[in-house]
Amino acid sequence: MKIEPGTCALVTGASSGIGRAIAEALARRGAQVGLLARSLRELEALADALPGRHVALPCDVGDAAAVQAATDRFAAEAGGLDLVVANAGLTHYRTVAEQPLAEVEQMTRVNWLGTVYTVHAALPHLLAAHRGHIVVVSSGAGLRSFPAAAAYGATKAAQRGYSTALRHELAHTGVSVTTVYPGEIATALHDHERDRMPPWYRAKDARPATTLATKILKAVEHDRRELYHPPEVRLLGIVNGISPKLADRMLHRLRGASAAPRLD
Numbered sequence: 001m002k003i004e005p006g007t008c009a010l011v012t013g014a015s016s017g018i019g020r021a022i023a024e025a026l027a028r029r030g031a032q033v034g035l036l037a038r039s040l041r042e043l044e045a046l047a048d049a050l051p052g053r054h055v056a057l058p059c060d061v062g063d064a065a066a067v068q069a070a071t072d073r074f075a076a077e078a079g080g081l082d083l084v085v086a087n088a089g090l091t092h093y094r095t096v097a098e099q100p101l102a103e104v105e106q107m108t109r110v111n112w113l114g115t116v117y118t119v120h121a122a123l124p125h126l127l128a129a130h131r132g133h134i135v136v137v138s139s140g141a142g143l144r145s146f147p148a149a150a151a152y153g154a155t156k157a158a159q160r161g162y163s164t165a166l167r168h169e170l171a172h173t174g175v176s177v178t179t180v181y182p183g184e185i186a187t188a189l190h191d192h193e194r195d196r197m198p199p200w201y202r203a204k205d206a207r208p209a210t211t212l213a214t215k216i217l218k219a220v221e222h223d224r225r226e227l228y229h230p231p232e233v234r235l236l237g238i239v240n241g242i243s244p245k246l247a248d249r250m251l252h253r254l255r256g257a258s259a260a261p262r263l264d
């Protein structure tokens with residue numbers, strides 16, 4: 001699909017980081033954006049700052065009824081729905097032995113079920129129009145999960161399985177799907193846990209969210225099945241798919257022993 005003035009795009013997690021960068025890039029292209037997240041004040045300030053007219057949609061993506069209501073409201077106010085970006089997410093990096101179940105449940109509700117609720121709410125609008133595009137923001141951690149991020153990686157792998165099948169299910173409907181696998185991106189995602197990030201995590205290598213946002217818009221316009229950013233993430237997916245043992249050796253070498261303590 002083409003992103004142009006009049007395009008109606010709903011972005012979850014639009015108040016910060018990658019979602020905010022996507023919303024800004026969409027608004028610069030003339031799209032009308034539904035800005036969905038929990039922080040109403042940030043969303044309203046963003047809606048005011050962006051060129052054009054946009055809709056702040058305060059909503060918890062872990063609440064299916066609220067996501068449905070926000071999506072329907074945006075489609076009604078914007079006069080349709082063309083593009084949906086399921087991006088809202090959060091992390092709690094901790095080993096399985098140390099992780100409280102409440103953290104696992106929150107990541108499951110927001111990252112995984114939040115994606116399901118977003119697609120469930122948006123899909124009828126797209127199918128009725130016989131056109132549109134869905135973007136699911138997964139993670140490199142959905143290709144090969146990392147120590148201290150087992151539950152997070154599982155939510156990202158769940159998104160991957162879901163969106164892979166969904167793209168095929170939607171063949172010949174006019175609606176398509178792109179799955180995004182970011183590596184480390186400079187956002188607020190880990191701000192609450194900077195003091196306990198595992199050694200394999202490299203904050204200094206984090207890429208700007210704006211570059212990723214530009215690539216996501218291009219991937220939508222070219223109907224790309226997947227987007228890996230930075231490109232090394234794709235290599236990780238290929239190597240891990242062929243030989244997880246080889247991927248462990250690669251990560252051990254590139255990210256140190258904490259990324260793959262076992263090489264057997």
Ligand SMILES: NC(=O)c1ccc[n+]([C@@H]2O[C@H](COP(=O)([O-])OP(=O)(O)OC[C@H]3O[C@@H](n4cnc5c(N)ncnc54)[C@H](OP(=O)(O)O)[C@@H]3O)[C@@H](O)[C@H]2O)c1
Pocket residue numbers: 012013014015016017018019036037038039040042059060061062087088089090110111137138139140181182183184185186187188189190
């Ligand atoms: N940054 C990275 O290195 C990286 C790498 C791979 C994948 N990702 C993925 O990229 C996505 C965006 O993350 P980010 O890096 O941009 O992080 P971020 O700056 O922390 O932004 C997260 C966004 O999600 C929203 N959000 C969190 N919980 C929510 C909830 N229950 N309901 C609605 N919105 C919620 C936040 O808004 P409110 O707090 O206002 O609700 C915020 O807008 C996530 O899915 C993440 O897993 C990030």
